[in-house]
Amino acid sequence: MNDSTTLIYAIVLLAALGLVLALILYLVAQKFKVEEDPRIDQVADALPGANCGACGKAGCRDMAVQIVKDPAYTGCPVCNEENVARIAEILGRVPEKKDPMIAVLRCKGGKINTEGKVRFEGLPSCSYANSVLTTESGCPFGCIGFGDCTAVCAFDALHINPLTGLPETDPDKCTACGACTKACPRGILEIRKRRDEEGRVYVGCMNKQKGVYSAKVCKVSCIGCGKCVKTCPQNAITLENNLAYVNDALCISCQACVEACPTHAMTIMPLDKKKAPAAPEATAQTI
Amino acid sequence: MKTFNIGGVHPHDSKLNADAPVKELPVPQQVCVMVSQHLGAPSQPIVKKGDKVKVGTVLTSNEAFLGAVVHSPVSGTVNKIADVVDASNYPKPAIFIDVEGDEWEDDIDRTPDIKREITLDAQEIIQRVKEKGIVGMGGACFPTHVKLMPPKDAKAEFLLLNGVECEPYLTCDYRLMLDHAEEIMIGATILMKALDVKQAIVGIEANKPKAIEHMSEIAKKYPGVSVQALKMKYPQGAEKQLIKALTGRAVPSGKLPINVGCVVDNVATCYAVYQAVQKNMPLIQRMVTVTGPCVSEPTNFLARLGSPVSAFLDAVGGVPENTGKVISGGPMMGKAIMNTEVSSVKGMSGILVLPEESAHRLPLYPCIRCGKCVEACPMGLEPYLIASTTMAKAFEQTEKAKVMDCIECGCCQFTCPANRPLLDCLKLGKATVGKIIRARNAK
Numbered sequence: 001m002n003d004s005t006t007l008i009y010a011i012v013l014l015a016a017l018g019l020v021l022a023l024i025l026y027l028v029a030q031k032f033k034v035e036e037d038p039r040i041d042q043v044a045d046a047l048p049g050a051n052c053g054a055c056g057k058a059g060c061r062d063m064a065v066q067i068v069k070d071p072a073y074t075g076c077p078v079c080n081e082e083n084v085a086r087i088a089e090i091l092g093r094v095p096e097k098k099d100p101m102i103a104v105l106r107c108k109g110g111k112i113n114t115e116g117k118v119r120f121e122g123l124p125s126c127s128y129a130n131s132v133l134t135t136e137s138g139c140p141f142g143c144i145g146f147g148d149c150t151a152v153c154a155f156d157a158l159h160i161n162p163l164t165g166l167p168e169t170d171p172d173k174c175t176a177c178g179a180c181t182k183a184c185p186r187g188i189l190e191i192r193k194r195r196d197e198e199g200r201v202y203v204g205c206m207n208k209q210k211g212v213y214s215a216k217v218c219k220v221s222c223i224g225c226g227k228c229v230k231t232c233p234q235n236a237i238t239l240e241n242n243l244a245y246v247n248d249a250l251c252i253s254c255q256a257c258v259e260a261c262p263t264h265a266m267t268i269m270p271l272d273k274k275k276a277p278a279a280p281e282a283t284a285q286t287i
Numbered sequence: 288m289k290t291f292n293i294g295g296v297h298p299h300d301s302k303l304n305a306d307a308p309v310k311e312l313p314v315p316q317q318v319c320v321m322v323s324q325h326l327g328a329p330s331q332p333i334v335k336k337g338d339k340v341k342v343g344t345v346l347t348s349n350e351a352f353l354g355a356v357v358h359s360p361v362s363g364t365v366n367k368i369a370d371v372v373d374a375s376n377y378p379k380p381a382i383f384i385d386v387e388g389d390e391w392e393d394d395i396d397r398t399p400d401i402k403r404e405i406t407l408d409a410q411e412i413i414q415r416v417k418e419k420g421i422v423g424m425g426g427a428c429f430p431t432h433v434k435l436m437p438p439k440d441a442k443a444e445f446l447l448l449n450g451v452e453c454e455p456y457l458t459c460d461y462r463l464m465l466d467h468a469e470e471i472m473i474g475a476t477i478l479m480k481a482l483d484v485k486q487a488i489v490g491i492e493a494n495k496p497k498a499i500e501h502m503s504e505i506a507k508k509y510p511g512v513s514v515q516a517l518k519m520k521y522p523q524g525a526e527k528q529l530i531k532a533l534t535g536r537a538v539p540s541g542k543l544p545i546n547v548g549c550v551v552d553n554v555a556t557c558y559a560v561y562q563a564v565q566k567n568m569p570l571i572q573r574m575v576t577v578t579g580p581c582v583s584e585p586t587n588f589l590a591r592l593g594s595p596v597s598a599f600l601d602a603v604g605g606v607p608e609n610t611g612k613v614i615s616g617g618p619m620m621g622k623a624i625m626n627t628e629v630s631s632v633k634g635m636s637g638i639l640v641l642p643e644e645s646a647h648r649l650p651l652y653p654c655i656r657c658g659k660c661v662e663a664c665p666m667g668l669e670p671y672l673i674a675s676t677t678m679a680k681a682f683e684q685t686e687k688a689k690v691m692d693c694i695e696c697g698c699c700q701f702t703c704p705a706n707r708p709l710l711d712c713l714k715l716g717k718a719t720v721g722k723i724i725r726a727r728n729a730k
Contacts, residue, residue: 117625117626118623118625121647121648122648122708122711123708123711123712123715125711125715127715127718127719128711128712128714128715131714131715131718132375132622132714133375133376133625134372134375134376134377134625138372138376138625140376140377140378209370209378213370213378
């Protein structure tokens, strides 16, 4: 046997072996084939892909499976209009209309409006600080400002403003996934309607103490005076435990309450949507 | 000399002016009695605005098993029932009483005579202890009657009395042992009768030789009670460590002292039990150490509950100028208080005033894996591991590292050369894992 025949044998043998194994693989693949809807991959592509977990599923692909399988499923809580439209197109459904939402911080205390009476030097974690003290100013309901919420934001939309010491939402990035609302040990963050055009109105305070106590710890606390309740044309505001709350479903952003609030706890965001303060009426008694 | 076997640290004991006599704190114009002053189910006030109360009148009710009532520490009129901030500034319900005179309930025996004969039986003792609102006076405020009712499958063999006072600065238990040794011994005998145990051991650390001598002398007259000197080591006053030191028994993870046949009570609790059972006196006053390196005359005060912290500070000549922090309790386990208007409660054993230079945390450095915290942990845990898993939110790992065994003594943080906030992380981990476990058990 010379060298060339050895070479040919080897090539033929390997080629034959390859063919046989390929055939086996092909048959096995046919036998155990998993039928998967090709739309699942397409839907997964159309989802934001942050795997934020706001929907409660294991990730975006798991969510895609659910969306394709169940036509009644309401869908991803963080999708914007574009995402929703693309998914609707892939599945041939009518795009679901939903109000765009955003996370709002219902506390305006921070470094500017409250006065620190003690200094906390322990572990800079809101959930720990919450267990040992109220806040440095003494408000038992306000933002502690160590940023447990900013740490969990998967969209880089929450940042502590060093001036105020409070977290601020970046409206361009926030998808209202709600991770921050769960991370906050005091439940100060709330997901509300975005209302970029007319402005979102909410009470920037969570203090359920009586007015005398809440006013002591913060300049802009809700003192439970009830002026907003009387002013609201929509009856959207309720007062419970010395604290007002604006019902998001009824609010029309008329801003009557924002003007009426004596402590400026009633807030409108974005700030440039705020109506200019009414010019003082000219009186006849000018001398 | 006996001590517990693993971990522990040796902070300087700083027992300032311990031999000074006890002073009585003047009764303030108005007291503010916190409605719930114990560990367990909250109490409800049963008096209302305008009610006249005497010293010893019951102010709250509590039907729960793990509950304790509060009695009026003064006589006068209930001014209001309102929320008041506690040491951490959270609002809690409290009863404000305007003081008028000093009239006591008729059934309280205020004579200084020592009443040695125990007439009540075990059940009556337990009932009396519950009625008189006795809780653990070491700081945890665990209702004492609960300790006296062990579960059916467990039997107490030893009553251990905690006269260790391993916290630096505090001297109130020391004073009590010198001034009221006889009463403590009778209290111990009462507790032994209630628990049906034959042996009681008083543990006292070696830095209190006078107390050891005096208590040993008195103990000779009381059968079954003995005094054991212990080597100085923090946290010897912790329940499980004291059991190990005095009996050599180790409480298994997740079990209670009663599972190894021990019941531990503070000497101050023992004194309160004597007062309640023999003199019908509810828990309305306690010994409070007011101390600190800059306090001109550190003193032990016998004070009515509900006196504001500021009254104590005034009594020692005001807050020193360079004060940085005021702590309720000792420096190791005490808690900084946010304002001095908070009122004293059953568990407040001391008021420690620290100067500015020692009130702050030291600069933080990275962990160098030296393992000192592991060496110091009296529960045999790995504090660095628990801290890092907590910070990484890997709570399954935190649970596996036995965070629930942590007694929050602070040895790890005390010994850490990098000043890591280990205790903070441990407390956070323990609270979070506790929540997870409760949620799991609820399913």
